[in-house]
Amino acid sequence: MPRHWRAPLSLLFSLFVLPICTSAANSFENTAIVRTVELGGALVHVTTTYAVKALEDGSSVYTLALGEQEHARTSWLEAKLKGQPGLLPLGDFGYHPESGVFLYTVDLPKALDTNGTANLVVETVLTHATYPWPREAAQKDPQSLKYSTDLFVISPYKTAVQRTKIRSPTPTVHSYTDPEDIEFTTDSVVTKSGATITYGPFYDIPPSATQDFVDAKQKQITIHYDYEFPIVEITKLERTAEISHWGANLNIENKIDLHNAGPRLKGHFSRLEHQTQSYFGRTSAHILPGMNLMLPPGIHSAYYVDQIGNVSTSHLRTVPSVPKGSNANSYSLLELRPRYPVLGGWNYSFTLGWDSPLEDYAGYDSATGKYVVGIPLLTPMPTAVVDEAEIKIILPEGATDIDYFPPYPALSESITKHITYLDTIGRPQITLKYRDLTDKHTGNIYVTYKVPFRAHLQKPLAVATAFIGVFIVALAWKRVDIRIRRK
Ligand SMILES: *[C@@H]1O[C@H](CO)[C@@H](O)[C@H](O)[C@H]1NC(C)=O
Ligand SMILES: *[C@@H]1O[C@H](CO)[C@@H](O)[C@H](O)[C@H]1NC(C)=O
Ligand SMILES: *[C@@H]1O[C@H](CO)[C@@H](O)[C@H](O)[C@H]1NC(C)=O
Numbered sequence: 169m170p171r172h173w174r175a176p177l178s179l180l181f182s183l184f185v186l187p188i189c190t191s192a193a194n195s196f197e198n199t200a201i202v203r204t205v206e207l208g209g210a211l212v213h214v215t216t217t218y219a220v221k222a223l224e225d226g227s228s229v230y231t232l233a234l235g236e237q238e239h240a241r242t243s244w245l246e247a248k249l250k251g252q253p254g255l256l257p258l259g260d261f262g263y264h265p266e267s268g269v270f271l272y273t274v275d276l277p278k279a280l281d282t283n284g285t286a287n288l289v290v291e292t293v294l295t296h297a298t299y300p301w302p303r304e305a306a307q308k309d310p311q312s313l314k315y316s317t318d319l320f321v322i323s324p325y326k327t328a329v330q331r332t333k334i335r336s337p338t339p340t341v342h343s344y345t346d347p348e349d350i351e352f353t354t355d356s357v358v359t360k361s362g363a364t365i366t367y368g369p370f371y372d373i374p375p376s377a378t379q380d381f382v383d384a385k386q387k388q389i390t391i392h393y394d395y396e397f398p399i400v401e402i403t404k405l406e407r408t409a410e411i412s413h414w415g416a417n418l419n420i421e422n423k424i425d426l427h428n429a430g431p432r433l434k435g436h437f438s439r440l441e442h443q444t445q446s447y448f449g450r451t452s453a454h455i456l457p458g459m460n461l462m463l464p465p466g467i468h469s470a471y472y473v474d475q476i477g478n479v480s481t482s483h484l485r486t487v488p489s490v491p492k493g494s495n496a497n498s499y500s501l502l503e504l505r506p507r508y509p510v511l512g513g514w515n516y517s518f519t520l521g522w523d524s525p526l527e528d529y530a531g532y533d534s535a536t537g538k539y540v541v542g543i544p545l546l547t548p549m550p551t552a553v554v555d556e557a558e559i560k561i562i563l564p565e566g567a568t569d570i571d572y573f574p575p576y577p578a579l580s581e582s583i584t585k586h587i588t589y590l591d592t593i594g595r596p597q598i599t600l601k602y603r604d605l606t607d608k609h610t611g612n613i614y615v616t617y618k619v620p621f622r623a624h625l626q627k628p629l630a631v632a633t634a635f636i637g638v639f640i641v642a643l644a645w646k647r648v649d650i651r652i653r654r655k
Contacts, residue, residue: 194227201330209399222280233377241294243604250287300431311453319387322376331368340394398456399429400552421521430454432513454512458505470522542612554605567617575611
């Protein structure tokens with residue numbers, strides 16, 4: 169799938185800082201870089217640890233480089249200091265044409281003096297980084313995937329030693345590249361131990377975030393491995409949240425186009441063979457019989473409809489509402505069973521919706537006279553990627569003074585009027601669009617608005633201080649990151 173414009177830059181989780189000039193970055197050297205790749209299906213998680221040493225006093229801005237392919241696949245990027253939970257502010261400098269790389273800066277919490285050291289941990293989530301190999305599989309065949317990446321972690325600084333560890337989810341690794349004519353090492357380039365393949369150590373690498381280095385020294389490596397779970401790709405998600413004061417209700421509806429991105433089925437699907445496989449608990453990984461979804465607590469009137477009609481084979485266990493702002497990790501569990509097993513290459517479209525008490529999501533701020541509603545951006549689908557998401561929030565009729573604060577800047581956003589036959593003046597609708605969302609993209613879209621007197625809730629909502637507090641934090645973030653936008 170061609171991707172001319174990718175989401176990642178807009179989806180950075182940390183605070184953005186205003187770019188002043190690339191030369192504001194200080195000078196460092198990497199005493200060690202260790203990259204660990206956790207192979208998966210739709211998502212690949214990469215953790216890169218940079219042990220850095222400052223080469224001048226007052227060094228506080230470290231620059232990261234991503235190659236073009238790596239950048240195109242990165243849907244999430246966050247940086248921390250090792251052992252500390254707080255995310256470090258990132259600056260996005262975009263593409264650097266002379267060097268052919270994408271540059272980001274990381275602000276260290278405290279400037280380092282000469283020879284001062286820090287351990288930076290950079291986590292990324294890659295999407296669309298694997299593909300089934302072979303491209304086709306018979307119903308009873310196992311599923312295996314290929315993943316390719318650059319051999320060297322590139323950096324604008326010189327690196328004393330670096331290595332890359334690639335962990336397969338199973339020890340069944342069919343093949344891996346053993347590159348030849350590699351500099352910077354005297355030993356073997358690659359070693360395999362169980363499910364882990366290690367490239368390096370490589371010593372004394374010069375600054376590598378340059379076109380010259382990439383052209384002359386960079387190599388591609390490919391791993392071919394077994395993956396035992398279906399690869400779920402949501403090619404399109406249309407999520408509509410409708411706030412009703414009249415019914416004190418929040419309706420969430422998800423229209424989902426699901427695609428099994430595993431190998432295409434070779435030959436015909438045999439239901440008998442499928443039943444036999446299921447009976448012995450040996451369903452092939454490229455067959456998706458169903459999945460478990462974590463829906464919010466306190467929901468009711470859930471519905472699950474596909475093109476044919478109601479799907480009654482699923483099972484929902486609801487749990488009661490939890491107080492707003494509490495961290496209780498409770499959820500209603502939906503064991504979703506499509507009407508037919510979804511095989512590799514197949515699509516399945518369905519609609520999943522439910523109602524919730526509005527008070528589970530809303531607060532009233534008497535200081536401003538505004539309602540604050542926190543709408544979850546996504547219903548989490550672990551290990552799945554959402555290629556395209558359109559999220560709509562429909563506010564009560566006559567709502568005014570509307571503001572909204574998404575957890576990540578959207579690719580596009582708008583406010584329009586949504587007219588239904590019951591309305592006289594229409595209901596304001598917020599629409600946000602995203603690409604390549606992962607299970608990291610959690611969080612709420614906070615919406616604040618006023619409503620005319622007659623539209624106030626019959627049952628006043630308690631002001632949940634914790635809830636408003638969370639919202640204020642979200643607001644502060646928005647204030648900061650709104651300053652940087654892609655041209
Ligand atoms: C930094 O370390 C190098 C080598 O260990 C040493 O020669 C140099 O004097 C140190 N500089 C400072 C300012 O401590
Ligand atoms: C689907 O089920 C709901 C209740 O579960 C029912 O109200 C609705 O009429 C059903 N729709 C169809 C098309 O069967
Ligand atoms: C599945 O959907 C994608 C678009 O989302 C389409 O390109 C593909 O042809 C569909 N596959 C099948 C088997 O219908």
